[in-house]
Amino acid sequence: MKNHFFTTFMLVSASLLFLNACSKSDSSSGVNSRLSVYLTDAPAPYDAVYIDIKDIQVNASADDAVSTGWQSLPILRPGVYDLLKFRNGLDTLLASQEIPAGTISQIRLVLGANNSVVINGASYPLETPSAQQSGLKLNIHAKLVANIEYRLWLDFDANRSIVTTGSNKYILKPVIRTYTAATGGTIKGIALPLLHVKGVFAIQNTDTVAAAIPDALTGAYVIAGLNAGTYNVAFAGDGILKDTTVAAVAVKTGEVSNVGIITLK
Template sequence: MISIAVAVLAVAGCGGGDGSNADSGTLSIAITDAAVDGASRVVVTFSAVEIKPAGGTAVVYDLSPAKSIDLLALSGGATAMLLDAKVLPAGQYQWVRLVVESQQNVPTSYIELASGAQHPLFVPSGEESGLKLNRGFTIAAGGRTDFTIDFDLRKSVIAPRGQAPNYLLKPVLRIVDNLRVGTVSGVVPANLIPTVCTPFIYVFSGANVIPDDLDPAASPDVDPLVSVRVELDSASGAFKFKIPFLEVGTYTLAFTCDGAMDTPDGEETLSFSPTVNVTVNANQTTTLNF
């Protein structure tokens, strides 16, 4: 079971001065991740980034050499850049596509388990259509727009029968506006975490949601938006969690010790603690203790 938050997409509009064109903006794309259960490395190799303007052909930025990024080396909001300050005309854009190098039985992109076993990470659409992010956005002349691409590997990584040693990556992606995101962090009391426990916080959109397991086929109001592992802070002895890149709004948070049994393609019954509602504000960290 793998859970990764991914990517920061930064779009900055350029005004005049310093040789900048008032009708253009710059684009930067970086990658970030959250804690992962069951893996020691998840390496994805990116070979290009495509940006599609409305009414025009896609702009392709080849990454030469291709960038192999261990997503698990990034945590707590840290990032690794894919594109840095690429100039684009101001206007409407339809989508972003991340082109991934992945082939069956070839570990160009791969997952390494905690046991040390390494498996090719195969993206069925990776070389044909890439990882496509279908949310439109605007580059405003003289303005700035920032996005985060949330790449949830806990929902996306599957070890399918009959295709060993390959793991499939069927990406579950979302894009959030960085100007309208905040963070939730907090502590889970030790009495909620017995000796046998894989502690996770599940986040659901909206208030008073009845929590459920990972299930891509479920309606959006019961499938968790994201789930993060609760980690023991050795310095303080407290069990802490941090959930970055949540858009402004209200969410339901639920704690479970059953994170290890939850799979993206199965139907499991998890035991959750009483839920807690939280409101996320832009550019703020909200503290929530269970």
């Protein structure tokens, strides 16, 4: 068993050290969630609908007048998106960011002015009211649990969002439905003694699914993004202390399974 742990550890240690350094202040403290925002669309009778997306912001305050409650999520690719590319279950990732766990009440979609619709091969500008460019607010009221990734979809109804006023003039009045889903579950705990536990591994059958390195100061570890199921959690010692395994740890989507304090001997 020891050889299995150390072989696996050698293969993943470099990447784990990097991830541990990057996320120690977030994941180990157990106070953050990851919010990923996706764009999808309902069918529409157009050749293309181009929307200029500049920013996405979330608000943890129930009062949208509180400006300090808004936090921007960095857009992976700011610019123009053709909504009709994301029909029939297709979507695209707009942003993914660690944010404090808790309740987010609203999301604000900030649009640019470069919006257009293509009808029968001809392109027409979509006039966008200034209020929508400054931020289209959508109520979501989602409760984010620490160490769980949540996916939020912006379901943009292109057909209902485009209003014609005649003379080939079109106005963009976005109609967007939002929905969220928790993805995967999490195993967390504390591994002691400090600096003697070289790796923690989530194992199904004989496959190491994911791993973590305990925090050097607290011994805390988090293994997130696990599919629902049962895992053996293996702790690799440093050669002085023996390996140990906690069997049959149940993982459920949207929940955190706390293994507690494990001390190697």
